[in-house]
Amino acid sequence: xxxxxxxxxxxxxxxxxxxxxxxxxxxxxxxxxxxxxxxxxxxxxxxxxxxxxxxxxxxxxxxxxxxxxxxxxxxxxxxxxxxxxxxxxxxxxxxxxxxxxxxxxxxxxxxxxxxxxxxxxxxxxxxxxxxxxxxxxxxxxxxxxxxxxxxxxxxxxxxxxxxxxxxxxxxxxxxxxxxxxxxxxxxxxxxxxxxxxxxxxxxxxx
Amino acid sequence: xxxxxxxxxxxxxxxxxxxxxxxxxxxxxxxxxxxxxxxxxxxxxxxxxxxxxxxxxxxxxxxxxxxxxxxxxxxxxxxxxxxxxxxxxxxxxxxxxxxxxxxxxxxxxxxxxxxxxxxxxxxxxxxxxxxxxxxxxxxxxxxxxxxxxxxxxxxxxxxxxxxxxxxxxxxxxxxxxxxxxxxxxxxxxxxxxxxxxxxxxxxxxxxxxxxxxxxxx
Numbered sequence: 001x002x003x004x005x006x007x008x009x010x011x012x013x014x015x016x017x018x019x020x021x022x023x024x025x026x027x028x029x030x031x032x033x034x035x036x037x038x039x040x041x042x043x044x045x046x047x048x049x050x051x052x053x054x055x056x057x058x059x060x061x062x063x064x065x066x067x068x069x070x071x072x073x074x075x076x077x078x079x080x081x082x083x084x085x086x087x088x089x090x091x092x093x094x095x096x097x098x099x100x101x102x103x104x105x106x107x108x109x110x111x112x113x114x115x116x117x118x119x120x121x122x123x124x125x126x127x128x129x130x131x132x133x134x135x136x137x138x139x140x141x142x143x144x145x146x147x148x149x150x151x152x153x154x155x156x157x158x159x160x161x162x163x164x165x166x167x168x169x170x171x172x173x174x175x176x177x178x179x180x181x182x183x184x185x186x187x188x189x190x191x192x193x194x195x196x197x198x199x200x201x202x203x204x205x206x
Numbered sequence: 207x208x209x210x211x212x213x214x215x216x217x218x219x220x221x222x223x224x225x226x227x228x229x230x231x232x233x234x235x236x237x238x239x240x241x242x243x244x245x246x247x248x249x250x251x252x253x254x255x256x257x258x259x260x261x262x263x264x265x266x267x268x269x270x271x272x273x274x275x276x277x278x279x280x281x282x283x284x285x286x287x288x289x290x291x292x293x294x295x296x297x298x299x300x301x302x303x304x305x306x307x308x309x310x311x312x313x314x315x316x317x318x319x320x321x322x323x324x325x326x327x328x329x330x331x332x333x334x335x336x337x338x339x340x341x342x343x344x345x346x347x348x349x350x351x352x353x354x355x356x357x358x359x360x361x362x363x364x365x366x367x368x369x370x371x372x373x374x375x376x377x378x379x380x381x382x383x384x385x386x387x388x389x390x391x392x393x394x395x396x397x398x399x400x401x402x403x404x405x406x407x408x409x410x411x412x413x414x415x416x417x418x419x420x421x422x423x
Contacts, residue, residue, distance in 0.1 A: 094320055128355040132387075135354070139386040170358070177359065177366040180320045187316040190355040192348075 007032045008052040008119055013042040013068065014084070015060055019105075023055065026108040031115065039063030043071055051079045053118045055102070055111070058085040066096055073097055080118035080185075091180070099185045117182075120173040124189045127173065131166040134159060208335065208370040209252055213244045214396070214408060215423050218415040222394075224333070224368035227361040228413070229341075229389055231377045232398030237406060237423075238374045239339060241398065245372045246335045247275040250283065254370075255331040257322050259287045261309045261343035265297030268339075283331055285322030289315055302326075310347040312356050323367075336364055340374040341388065350384055357391045398423065 010031040014020040015038065024033045034051070036042035039060050045051070054072070058065035069081055082100040083093055089101050099121065100114050138159050141150065150156045177183045211220040222228070228245070230238045246256045260268050265288050273279045281300040288297070289306035297303045302325045304318030319336075326334060338344075338360065344353050357373070364371035373392070377385045389395050394412035399420070401407060408423040410416035 091321060091324055095317055125355070128358060129351065131358075132351050132354045135390050136350075136383070136387050138390075139383045142386060143383050171362065174359070174362060177363040180324075183359070183363050184313065184316045184320060186359045187356065188313045190352060190359065191312040192352065193311060193313065 008115070009034065009050060010115060011036060011042060011045060011051045011054045011079075013037075013039065013054060013060065013065075014057045016057075023111060026111060027115070030112070039065070039068035039071075042068055043075075046072065046075070046077050046079065051077070052122065053115050054079050054081045055084055055115075056081055056098075057104075058083050058087075069096060069098060080122060082114050082118060094180050094184045097188070098181065099188070100181055118185075121185060121189055124170070124173055124186060127166065127170050128190060131163070131170055134163045134166060138163060208249060208254070208333070210245055210248050213241070213248055214410065215421045216408075216410060216416055218417070219410065219413055222370060222413065224370070225365040226394065227364050227371035227373070227392045228394045228396055229392040230372065230374045230396045230398065231385060231389070233378060233400070234376050236398045236400055238376075238398055241396065241408075242337055242339060242372045242374050243271055243275055245370075246337045247272055247279070249333065249335050249370075250278045250280065252333065253283070253331065254333040254335050255283045255285065255326045256335050256337065257285045257287070257319060257326070258337040258339060259289065259315055259319065260337075260339050261289055262340065263290070264288070264293055265301065265303050269298050269301050282329070283326075285326065287315055287318035287322065289318075308347065309344050312348075312352075316360075334367070334369045336360075336369050336371045338371070338373040340376070342374070342376040350387070354388060354391065357388060361391050 008031050010027060011034045012020050012023050013036045020035050027033055034045055036045055039062055056065045056068060065083060072081060080099040082102055083089065083098045084102045084104055084106065086104040088103060093101050099118055102110055102114050141156050174182065174186050177186065207221040207223065209221050230242050232238050249256065256272065258268060265286050268286055269284065272284060281298060285302040287304045287306060289309045289311065291308045294305045302322050304321055306314040306318055323334065341353065361371055375385065375388060394410060397409045399407050406423045407420040409420045411418065
């Protein structure tokens with residue numbers, strides 16, 4: 001995975017100022033932090049600049065966290081959204097389309113881990129795309145050449161190694177698919193109907 | 207371990223490790239669906255749950271097919287995600303059912319499976335056999351790339367939850383490359399074929415202890 005040139009942008013949506021202060025204090029070293037106290041303010045910031053991860057408090061004055069999320073999805077913003085809530089979330093978090101959640105009050109480590117997981121997931125579709133292209137290329141070679149011919153081909157051996165490396169890197173970006181939110185979040189990334197990113201154009205090696 | 211003793215005509219293969227994903231491949235009408243159902247329902251005796259994602263069958267029809275196999279059939283241990291788009295309610299009331307409007311709604315399918323797994327785990331059913339019936343229909347609605355990505359994530363999910371995954375896929379000589387590409391996502395492949403004199407044969411690849419030859423089925 002390539003490191004982004006600038007720091008990832010995190011939008012903290014939280015109406016309790018001291019809570020938002022501590023998040024900012026914890027995270028400002030690693031991320032560019034922006035803050036919003038209401039859902040309306042958060043949406044207007046999302047219209048103004050690109051945000052990688054939104055930490056969204058569920059209990060907001062005015063628009064609720066759930067409504068803000070719905071609006072973010074409808075406006076097709078390319079950001080991942082983690083819900084922050086004092087209530088242990090149930091299946092509804094998955095259904096509503098949150099990419100992750102943090103239970104309140106979070107520790108610094110929990111916030112960082114959640115942000116990192118969502119950042120890693122934002123490249124999942126691209127990585128799977130590349131991995132698919134390599135596997136498809138291997139299948140094409142395997143249908144064209146016999147096993148004896150293939151073992152002598154250097155580019156085939158290189159391809160097999162690259163496939164292995166890619167697979168390991170992908171599995172590292174989705175480390176815990178036993179988690180329901182991780183699993184649905186990963187599928188949402190590759191689902192053209194609901195992916196936060198624009199559709200990729202075909203880069204298949206046929 | 208998931209017991210599959212007697213389902214395949216290979217004495218050496220009586221069970222598979224938790225977290226295993228198997229692809230059942232063969233020409234249309236060669237009996238893939240039936241074999242998949244056998245592999246899924248074999249677990250009823252051990253109290254396993256069966257979670258089917260069906261793209262073709264109605265909930266009632268699939269429940270019926272499942273109930274005809276396995277003497278210890280129990281509707282409480284069946285969950286069905288119906289995504290044919292043909293129905294949006296109904297089916298037997300004791301079977302956990304989720305409806306998704308179309309096979310191309312992969313997020314909807316994944317949410318459906320999560321809800322059913324949740325209802326299984328609430329009842330302490332932890333060994334789950336997943337049936338994706340069929341990958342071929344997903345392919346009619348989505349491009350191969352997207353199906354491949356979905357299979358990568360779903361098979362990883364089965365692996366991470368110690369389930370058993372059974373997937374069916376049509377094959378023909380025309381698309382052997384596609385079959386080869388999709389097969390790479392599975393631990394093992396079960397190929398089915400019919401010989402010129404109508405003998406049905408099966409061959410296992412990637413399953414420990416299985417011979418790499420065709421056996422009469």
